[in-house]
Amino acid sequence: MHEVYESTRNRDRKITSKQAIFEGISPDGGLYVWPELAQVQLDLTTICKQSYQENAVYILHHLLPDFTKEELEQCVANAYGNTFSSPDITPLRKVGDVYVLELFHGPTSAFKDVALTLLPQLMSVALRSAHQKALILTATSGDTGKAALAGFQDVKDTGIVVFYPDHKVSQVQYRQMVTQRGKNVKVYGVKGNFDDAQSKVKELFLDPDLREVAAKYHVRLTSANSINIGRLVPQIVYYFEAYKQLVNQGVIQLGDKISYSVPTGNFGDVLAGYYGYLMGLPVEKFYVASNANHVLTDFLTTGIYDRNREFIQTISPSMDILISSNLERLLYYVSNCDADFVKGCMDELAQTGKYQIPADLLKKIQSLFDCGYIDDVQTKAVIGKTYQETNEILDPHSAIGYEIGKAAKERPMVTLATASPYKFAQDVLDAIGVKEADPMQAMKKLEDYAHEKTPKGLAELNDLPILHKDVISIDDMKQDVANYIEELFHD
Numbered sequence: 268m269h270e271v272y273e274s275t276r277n278r279d280r281k282i283t284s285k286q287a288i289f290e291g292i293s294p295d296g297g298l299y300v301w302p303e304l305a306q307v308q309l310d311l312t313t314i315c316k317q318s319y320q321e322n323a324v325y326i327l328h329h330l331l332p333d334f335t336k337e338e339l340e341q342c343v344a345n346a347y348g349n350t351f352s353s354p355d356i357t358p359l360r361k362v363g364d365v366y367v368l369e370l371f372h373g374p375t376s377a378f379k380d381v382a383l384t385l386l387p388q389l390m391s392v393a394l395r396s397a398h399q400k401a402l403i404l405t406a407t408s409g410d411t412g413k414a415a416l417a418g419f420q421d422v423k424d425t426g427i428v429v430f431y432p433d434h435k436v437s438q439v440q441y442r443q444m445v446t447q448r449g450k451n452v453k454v455y456g457v458k459g460n461f462d463d464a465q466s467k468v469k470e471l472f473l474d475p476d477l478r479e480v481a482a483k484y485h486v487r488l489t490s491a492n493s494i495n496i497g498r499l500v501p502q503i504v505y506y507f508e509a510y511k512q513l514v515n516q517g518v519i520q521l522g523d524k525i526s527y528s529v530p531t532g533n534f535g536d537v538l539a540g541y542y543g544y545l546m547g548l549p550v551e552k553f554y555v556a557s558n559a560n561h562v563l564t565d566f567l568t569t570g571i572y573d574r575n576r577e578f579i580q581t582i583s584p585s586m587d588i589l590i591s592s593n594l595e596r597l598l599y600y601v602s603n604c605d606a607d608f609v610k611g612c613m614d615e616l617a618q619t620g621k622y623q624i625p626a627d628l629l630k631k632i633q634s635l636f637d638c639g640y641i642d643d644v645q646t647k648a649v650i651g652k653t654y655q656e657t658n659e660i661l662d663p664h665s666a667i668g669y670e671i672g673k674a675a676k677e678r679p680m681v682t683l684a685t686a687s688p689y690k691f692a693q694d695v696l697d698a699i700g701v702k703e704a705d706p707m708q709a710m711k712k713l714e715d716y717a718h719e720k721t722p723k724g725l726a727e728l729n730d731l732p733i734l735h736k737d738v739i740s741i742d743d744m745k746q747d748v749a750n751y752i753e754e755l756f757h758d
């Protein structure tokens with residue numbers, strides 16, 4: 268009765284949420300989804316009275332029905348006990364005439380922490396049920412990598428390998444990853460971009476040779492990216508949390524609709540909001556905010572998804588993505604769970620790099636989703652102007668969401684601040700007219716302008732030795748993963 272998850276590309280096989288978390292991705296290449304999600308309706312009155320932690324348990328209990336309440340309470344307590352610097356976990360602050368939801372108060376200063384402090388807990392429970400071990404393969408464009416490393420560091424019966432695009436993440440993001448300690452962690456720079464790394468990782472999950480090597484040690488290859496449902500579900504909580512805070516501050520009445528502006532590349536963050544909407548969150552519009560890699564803006568405007576374009580390296584590297592994996596889940600829901608349609612689109616994307624959806628489907632998507640993008644020059648201008656007008660310092664990703672949200676007509680508008688400005692200190696300083704070439708010095712200088720000091724995990728980076736120096740080709744990834752399985756899990 269708990270086998271409620273299925274693949275976006277094939278409706279035949281049903282599995283539990285523990286299996287879905289443990290597997291990460293379906294054997295047919297699809298992503299795990301719960302077709303009856305919209306029948307799960309959450310009670311807003313309850314949510315508005317509860318703490319963040321209580322809401323996390325409440326929401327997770329609905330979405331992961333084979334986890335017991337006690338298991339979830341323990342997971343949530345371990346994840347959010349004392350790891351976040353804000354007691355609210357994700358505080359909401361008014362900046363100008365929009366509300367900024369600060370998602371970067373976790374251990375690695377990015378929104379990924381909200382889910383990646385919790386996923387290792389959920390994974391451990393799932394592993395115990397399956398009597399297995401897991402090797403987590405993670406592709407990152409900057410933020411997921413460090414958050415996943417920190418979350419899975421020395422977690423029993425797990426190992427983690429992170430692939431970041433060499434020279435395509437910020438200096439601080441790079442240092443965060445290559446200084447990672449732990450007996451079960453491995454970090455590689457790859458010669459390529461995020462899309463190359465993520466596509467290869469997806470291939471490796473299903474690679475028969477690797478699966479055989481892993482099976483020898485009762486190890487399963489799985490994911491810490493938002494393709495894993497266990498990564499996505501914890502992100503739903505902060506959408507409700509923002510709503511709760513607006514109700515409790517008297518800005519809205521229970522039941523009023525609000526809008527969200529979400530800077531996103533892989534479409535996971537905004538999809539979490541959409542899941543909230545399906546479960547009863549009153550939403551007017553979701554604004555999908557992009558940088559110069561505006562494949563999503565083009566899709567939401569024309570219905571044509573086309574990744575055949577130049578990959579642009581920007582000052583918002585975490586969003587430098589042209590294959591937005593989680594769009595697949597949106598297509599599944601808006602097409603009324605038409606797995607054949609989704610498979611057709613994904614096959615076309617793999618073969619030609621593009622696909623087009625029918626006009627009626629586009630219309631349906633546009634009734635809830637709007638979009639916009641700005642480039643680096645505009646992003647810096649937004650950071651500078653926002654600082655002058657409001658005294659707030661935004662990181663480049665948050666600045667993109669802020670600008671798209673500010674330009675929209677809907678109010679109240681909640682815009683997601685996805686990373687600490689300290690992770691991008693040089694570019695942020697530059698945007699407010701201060702030059703500093705050294706990343707550590709830049710963080711120090713930024714303290715003169717920001718409200719808060721450099722987060723502890725970033726301030727200590729200069730003193731940590733570089734432990735991971737390997738830069739490999741995309742073709743080497745398979746062999747390196749195979750070697751690491753042998754090294755880590757061989758008794």
Ligand SMILES: N[C@@H](CCOP(=O)(O)O)C(=O)O
Pocket residue numbers: 406407408409410411412491492493494532533535536585586
């Ligand atoms: N923006 C990510 C890229 C991967 O996205 P995810 O949400 O699927 O993990 C990053 O910063 O690494």
